[in-house]
Amino acid sequence: MRYDIAVIGAGVVGAAVAYRLRESLPDARLLVLEKESAPAFHQSGRNSGVIHSGIYYKPGSLKARLCAQGREQLYEFAQREGIPHERCGKIILATDASELPRLQKLYERGLENGTPGIRLLSSAEITAYEPEARGAGAIYVPVTGIIDYKALTERLLQLSGAEVRYGAEVQRLRPISQGYIIHTTQGEYEVGHFIACAGLQADRIAWMDELHPPLRVVPFRGDYYELAPSARYKVRNLIYPLPHPTYPVLGVHLTRMVDGTVEAGPNAVFAWAREIYTRTGFSLRDAWEALSYGGTWRFFLKHWREGLEEYLRAFSRKRFLRSLQRLI
Ligand SMILES: Cc1cc2nc3c(=O)[nH]c(=O)nc-3n(C[C@H](O)[C@H](O)[C@H](O)COP(=O)(O)OP(=O)(O)OC[C@H]3O[C@@H](n4cnc5c(N)ncnc54)[C@H](O)[C@@H]3O)c2cc1C
Structure with a gap:
């Protein structure tokens, strides 16, 4: 046929x-x-099951525009079709005073992006949203949500x-x-x-299809932990750090899922395989294609410090825990 x-x-x-x-x-x-x-x-x-607000993206960019449009279409579809979801909001934390200028910049970017309802919170106001979170300040983003993708x-x-x-x-x-x-x-x-x-x-x-694109997929793996049921009360909704200024990831965060569990993660570690989800998973073809691509090495050279830290954290629960303890 x-x-x-x-x-x-x-x-x-x-x-x-x-x-x-x-x-x-x-x-x-x-x-x-x-x-x-x-x-x-x-x-x-x-993935983390989050419906993103679009606050992070460059104002006026296609990504910023489509994220905001897609977010509302997604809520509408999920509501109509009975897909488990919740418009629960999130906070983005400045963990200490040195991060406050970056928090302010992100807030201004959110305003430029027209992200609805965002609020800058003082240190004292944070606990009204997340009682266990600690920080020098935060942005509350009410339109962020969670969904069963x-x-x-x-x-x-x-x-x-x-x-x-x-x-x-x-x-x-x-x-x-x-x-x-x-x-x-x-x-x-x-x-x-x-x-x-x-x-x-x-x-x-x-x-x-003989298109020969100049770009290649370079795999990065994200590890998650799950909070024990007795610790779930520590996270009401979503608690994020400020994204790293240059490393293109959001940073390990705490996410309540639609089933009530709370996930912690993901990190972002160079992976030796595209679709294997264990720490030591390896594919010769994937590894060769990633390592023979110039973009991978340019990325490594630019971000070797952050990459090394991510790698160490991937193999050390203590380091992972320390990142989370900056949030709660
Ligand atoms: C750790 C992590 C967390 C994330 N968290 C979020 C989040 O909270 N919110 C959010 O909005 N986004 C999140 N994202 C991004 C989001 O998950 C992706 O953008 C999205 O899932 C991509 O969907 P996709 O359909 O393009 O890819 P995929 O879901 O990977 O689907 C591609 C499909 O194509 C199939 N396929 C590939 N090759 C072939 C072939 N040759 N023949 C037949 N089938 C093939 C694959 O088997 C696969 O099923 C996250 C991503 C990661 C990695």
């Missing part, structure tokens, strides 16, 4: 693309090809009405006069068009 459009990847992006395609092309034959046995198997099912992905796929093939890893793309033959581990599919939403394999799909 011939399909009008195939989506490669059943993470939240592939599922949302299939859903939107169905809205604009009600009669199209849609196919979703996923190499794993279930949706949201990689990033989308392993796996349930969201499943529902989007269901509503898309697409035929979803699991265990179908795309291995080759062969152009034909009116589209493509997609070769997968489950056979061949003829399609008019395809949209690649392959997450950590995005560059490889682009190479299969």
